[in-house]
Amino acid sequence: MKSIKTTSLEQTFKFGEKLAEDLKSNIIGLNGDLGSGKTAITKGIGDYFGIKNITSPTFVVMKIYKTLKNNSKIKNLVHIDCYRLETYDALLDIGLSDYINDNKNLIIIEWADKISDYLPKDTIYVNFRLGTHENERIIEY
Numbered sequence: 001m002k003s004i005k006t007t008s009l010e011q012t013f014k015f016g017e018k019l020a021e022d023l024k025s026n027i028i029g030l031n032g033d034l035g036s037g038k039t040a041i042t043k044g045i046g047d048y049f050g051i052k053n054i055t056s057p058t059f060v061v062m063k064i065y066k067t068l069k070n071n072s073k074i075k076n077l078v079h080i081d082c083y084r085l086e087t088y089d090a091l092l093d094i095g096l097s098d099y100i101n102d103n104k105n106l107i108i109i110e111w112a113d114k115i116s117d118y119l120p121k122d123t124i125y126v127n128f129r130l131g132t133h134e135n136e137r138i139i140e141y
Helices: 009-021 038-048 088-093 096-100
Strands: 003-006 027-032 062-066 076-081 105-110 124-130 137-140
Touching: 003 009, 009 038, 009 137, 027 038, 038 076, 038 105, 038 124, 076 096, 088 096, 096 105
Parallel strands: 027 105, 027 124, 076 105
Antiparallel strands: 003 137, 062 076, 124 137
16 A cells, blocks of 8 residues: 655645546545545546536535546546445445446545445545644545
């Protein structure tokens, strides 16, 4: 597992762009405390695919964005937030398995540790910790 330290929202965002550029799986699981950078990295990943309006899906659980990068094999970014999730079945009810089984979708799951038993083995996990200084984040991937 690799580790980097970011010291600003912009650096965390830029790391998301780099992660998207080097994508090894269509599923990314994000774990970490509230405010540790999960949505910021998702915005960076989205930016790489031409998506500018990503917001946290905490209250709606899942948001789907069409990618705008024509040369990408990824056609949809599916952003899921499991923070308020009661059961995995709730994700099945909204069609998660259909999205996971379509390799034209990039699935990004915040609070992925809540459903990690159900995710494919090739899921990329990114873990966030707050650093000792303001805006500092330790990112392990």
